[in-house]
Amino acid sequence: MEPIKVATAQFENKSGDKNYNLSVIEKLAGNAAAEGSQVIAFHECSITGYSFARKLSRSELLGISESIPDGESIQRLIEISKKYDIVILAGLFEKDGTDNIYKAYVCVGKEGLIAKYRKLHPFINPHILPGNQYCIFELFGWKCGILICYDNNIIENVRATKLLGADIIFMPHVTMCTPSSRPGAGFVDPKLWENRHQDPTSLRLEFDGMKGRDWLMKWLPSRAYDNAVYAIFSNPIGMDDDQLKNGCSMIIDPFGDILAECRSFEDSFVTTELFPYKLDDAGGSRYIKARRPELYRDIIGKPHQSEQKVAWLKK
Numbered sequence: 519m520e521p522i523k524v525a526t527a528q529f530e531n532k533s534g535d536k537n538y539n540l541s542v543i544e545k546l547a548g549n550a551a552a553e554g555s556q557v558i559a560f561h562e563c564s565i566t567g568y569s570f571a572r573k574l575s576r577s578e579l580l581g582i583s584e585s586i587p588d589g590e591s592i593q594r595l596i597e598i599s600k601k602y603d604i605v606i607l608a609g610l611f612e613k614d615g616t617d618n619i620y621k622a623y624v625c626v627g628k629e630g631l632i633a634k635y636r637k638l639h640p641f642i643n644p645h646i647l648p649g650n651q652y653c654i655f656e657l658f659g660w661k662c663g664i665l666i667c668y669d670n671n672i673i674e675n676v677r678a679t680k681l682l683g684a685d686i687i688f689m690p691h692v693t694m695c696t697p698s699s700r701p702g703a704g705f706v707d708p709k710l711w712e713n714r715h716q717d718p719t720s721l722r723l724e725f726d727g728m729k730g731r732d733w734l735m736k737w738l739p740s741r742a743y744d745n746a747v748y749a750i751f752s753n754p755i756g757m758d759d760d761q762l763k764n765g766c767s768m769i770i771d772p773f774g775d776i777l778a779e780c781r782s783f784e785d786s787f788v789t790t791e792l793f794p795y796k797l798d799d800a801g802g803s804r805y806i807k808a809r810r811p812e813l814y815r816d817i818i819g820k821p822h823q824s825e826q827k828v829a830w831l832k833k
Contacts, residue, residue: 519659519794524686524748525555526778528767529785530756533567534582536591536610540565543608544598546787551602555789557657558606561752561767562623562667562690565591565610568642569692569759572831576619576645583613586622587631600628605657609666609690611646612636619646623664623690625655632657635664638675641828654682660792667691668826670741674818680745680806685797687741691753694730694764696830702728705830706762714783721783725764734766743774746802748792755783772800 527546532538543560550558562568566582574582586592591610599606605627612622612634621637636649652675653664663684669675670689679687695706706729710721725731734751742749748771755765768779769790778788797803 519685521791521793522658522660523554523556523789523791524750524769525550525553525558525787525789526750526752526767526769526780527558527560527785527787528753528755528765528780529560529564531561531564531567531754531758533570533759535567536565536582539567540591540594540598542785543595543606544601546785547598547604547606548602550787550789551604553789555604555787558604558787559688559690559750559752560606560608561754562637562692563609563611563621564690564752564754565595565608567758568754569761571611571646572642574643579611579619579643579645580613580617583611583619585614586612586624586634587626592624592626592631595624595626596628596630599626603628605632607664607688607690620649621646621666623666623688625657625662625664625688633662633664635666637666637669639668639672639826641668641826641831652679652682654679654684657686660685660794662686662688664688664690667693671737673741673744676741676745676747680747684747685794686748686750686792687745688750689738689741689752691751692758692763693753694734694766695725695762698829700728700733703733704729706730706764708757708760708762711756711762718783725766730764731766738768739770739774739776742770742772742802743800744802744805746772746797746800746806748772748796755780755785772796772802
């Protein structure tokens with residue numbers, strides 16, 4: 519494998535406004551390509567918006583969902599990829615031929631659709647069905663995987679994706695700045711966003727504290743470290759419906775070190791080069807080889823009833 523130059527982006531999407539969101543995706547993808555990026559990744563539901571979907575009926579959700587790869591938004595992504603010669607990863611709601619609805623994330627290149635993944639642990643709307651398989655594909659000689667937001671909180675998903683061959687895992691999110699039972703969690707006041715130019719310090723303190731980045735740092739680097747993968751984390755900045763999100767889009771290497779991170783309040787991206795040697799040099803590579811699955815295959819694989827409760831969705 520040769521080194522690969524990857525970008526991760528963040529922007530303030532508009533709920534349900536695909537044309538606007540795709541225009542921002544095009545602008546950032548074009549700028550990233552001009553700086554030499556071969557790949558750019560955007561956040562979960564970056565094409566459609568995300569949090570507003572919790573209020574939609576099934577028919578309304580079907581109205582904003584698209585078939586893949588024939589849907590208009592996917593075809594537009596492919597056109598953008600051709601125009602700027604850059605691989606693009608972005609998310610939207612998908613409907614299949616029988617109107618089942620999924621939370622999807624796609625990878626497209628100038629030749630067309632490269633990969634599609636369906637979120638394994640959706641929760642934003644009860645009409646969205648969970649995906650049932652992992653996704654491994656190749657970009658420029660690198661094996662890649664995708665896990666969307668909550669999927670990354672279940673550590674087995676990350677390990678399984680690694681064991682299937684992934685060197686890079688794209689981790690699109692819409693996360694942080696919501697209430698939960700953990701100390702310090704909670705919403706961030708939208709007024710701080712409105713006043714961000716006059717008082718950036720107060721907003722940054724909220725974004726970087728336990729409501730946001732400090733929580734992310736408790737677990738995200740360990741996913742990369744334990745599994746000897748590059749983690750490409752993407753997250754929106756600004757208002758997503760009525761919720762304020764703090765960005766922090768970043769790229770983490772197999773040593774668990776942050777290589778690049780978006781720190782602006784503006785629509786932006788960061789780019790860095792990924793080197794193959796780190797995959798083998800990182801401790802996680804040795805730990806994976808030392809595994810003894812005969813000790814725990816029956817423990818990890820025993821029957822279990824999946825239960826998923828999201829605190830901020832409670833009425």
